[in-house]
Amino acid sequence: MRKYIVFLILFILGSSLSMFSCKKKDDTSLKLPPTINTLTEVKSLPSFDSTLVNTFFKHYPELQKYQQETTELYQKRKYQYIWFDNKGILEVSQILYGKLNNMEDEGIKTDIPYKEKLETLFQKTTEDQNATVNDELLLTSLYFFYTHKVLKGIDSQKSSELGWYLPRKKKSYVNYLDSIIANPSLINKNEKEVLGQYYNLKEMLKKYRKIQKNNSWDSIVLDSSQISLKLGDSSQTIAQIRQRLFILEDIATDSKSSIYDDVLKAGITKYQNRNGLRENPIIDKRIIASLNVPIEDRIKTITVNMERCRWIDVDVAKAKELIVINIPSYRLKYFKDGKPVLVSNVVVGKDMNKTVIFSADMRYIVFSPYWNVPKSIITKEINPGIAKNPNYLSQHNMEWNNGVLRQKPGPKNSLGLIKFLFPNNNSIYLHDTPSKNLFNEEKRAFSHGCIRVEKPVELANEILKDDKNWTPEKIDSAMHSGKESWYTLKNKIPVYIGYFTAWVDNEGVIHFYDDVYQRDDRLATMLFEE
Incomplete structure (x- = not known):
């Protein structure tokens, strides 16, 4: 036995x-490091007392704005621990800790609430990292702190104060945590949560901070003996410009030469194209002023546009057709199946008549349109014109119709020969214009709020390309008929009017645009206050 x-x-x-x-x-x-436990090793801890949630937030008032979401989360999970198991702290907790400590990489300068308590938790040895309710709720609250800052951005009321009326994305960060717990690495891949442009700008932020750290940014000064510089000229200013363009990667090498050669000319052209400047090989005070914009200002521009990306619903890019107008770039892009099929210069509202940032569905095209003159224009422009010239209305092909002043169809009509309607409360639409010369201007904020399109014929042809009712010849005929006619589109096309002063193109080149409505500084101030 x-x-x-x-x-x-x-x-x-x-x-x-x-x-x-x-x-x-x-x-x-x-x-994996010994301090990290994987999900396959998780053994659930007992649920904690639900009343401790209220107790926690009484002692951590700086996190109270996240109390509602925290309560919703634990009610859903029956007050089970998320960040700990019976062996200690989990991998997802370590990842969150790393993201919190690197929020500046996301273009966010902020103090982490109760950071000293967070640091104390992660400085403990594995044996001491046992779960406490306070530690659990601290990590949950800081998870919501992180998602609100990095993924959601400032609240919609504040973005509306900046004139931003594009629909804000709606996301439950309670539900998002479920996917993070199932696969912690997803927190490093938020493409489904934030517009892809955000990550392009994030890379540029890294690049420009590196430039800031590694290079002096002394002002370039034009030689006092010269008003401008042209191809073949020699000046020490040329060598300074060459160095600046090399740092910004507008030229591939810095030869140190002080002679204005073809390599520098190509770099100047590239710089002008990506900074909203008209192409001009002559180096004058204007381009030098642009080159002298402090690197800190460029970094600020990148960060505020990263913030704007947080407000865009990522599903926008999934639309089969989409028309996008970026006010600061004075540019329209028409996308089909995610690819641009038309790019056109536009004229937008002047500062006193700002074009509104919003979206609506294009439903109609109007050929040979009347222009119903707004009352504000009648008061400010038409009535003074009539007072000076009794024949003002007939000379401008205008007439009264049932108490409404309108301009008759024709080539001199202020709306041109065609307009594109996406009904909205702002009375904004796209239209042709007889004032073609304005599209040659570098800054094109001249309208009363509506958007003038340089390529209206091409836009109409592209919109109606697959419509059997129309051919290019019929479109041209309708535009020149002198009689207004409306056509209802078979498929509504989303139109988004946005405001981005920095944008990274498909080739990875960053473009900066004039802050035409002076909104960047105000947004930067809001971000600092958050």
Whole structure:
């Protein structure tokens, strides 16, 4: 009997060692730090008392804005621990800790609430990282702090104060945490949460901060003996410009030459194209002033546009057709299946008549349109014109119709030969114009709020391309008929009017645009106050 018991003990011990050996082999393949427990190792802790949530926020008032979401989260999870298991702190907690400590990479300068308590938690040894309710709720609150700052951005009321009426994305960060817990690495891949442009700007932020750190940014000064510089000229200013363009990657090498050569000319052209400047090989005070914009200002511009990206619903890019107008770039882009099929210069509202930032669905095209003159224009422009010239209305092809002043269809009509309607409360639409010369201007904020399109014929042809009712010839005929006619589109086209002063193109080149409505500084102030 005694031999049998010894044999049984040895058998059980051998089996245990064998099982341990297999387990050890599996664990080593994960190659994770000893302080991190993986989800496959999780053993649930007992649920905690729900009343402790209120108690926590009484002691942590700086996090109270996240109390509602925290309560919703734990009600859903029946007050089970999220960030700990019976062995200590989990991998997802470590990832969150890293993201919190690197929020500046997201263009956000902020103080982490109760950071000293957070640091104390993660400085503990594995044995001391056992779960407490306070630690659990601190991590949850800071998770919401992170998602609100990095993924959501400032609240919609504040963005509306900046004249931003594009629909804000709606996202439950309670539900988002479920996917993070299932796959912690997703927190490093938020493409489904934020517009892809955000990550392009994030890379540029890294690049420009590196430039700031590694390079002096002394002002470039035009030689006092010269008003401007042209190809073949020699000046020490040329060498300074060459160095600046090399730092900004507008030229590939810095030869140190002080002679204005073709390489520098190509770099000047590239710089002008990506900074909203008209192409001009002559170096004058204007381009030097642009080159002298402090690197800190460029960094600020990048960060405020990262913030604007947080407000855009990522599903926008999934639309089969989409028309986008960026006010600061004075540019319209028409997308089909995610690819641009038309790019056109536009004229937008002047400062006193700002074009509104909003979206609506294009439903109609109007050929040979009347222009119903707004009352504000009648008061400010038409009535003074009539007072000076009794024949003002007839000379401008205008007439009264049922108490409404309108301009008759024709080539001199202020709306041109065609307009594109997306009904909205702002009375904004796209239209042709007889004032074609304005599209040659560098800054094109001249309208009363509506958007003038340089390529209206091309836009109409592209919109109606697959409509059997129309051919290019019929479109041209309708535009020149002198009789207003409306056509209802078979498919509504979303139109988004946005405001971005920095944008990274498909080639990875960053473009900066004039802050035409002076909104960047105000947004930067809001971000600092958050």
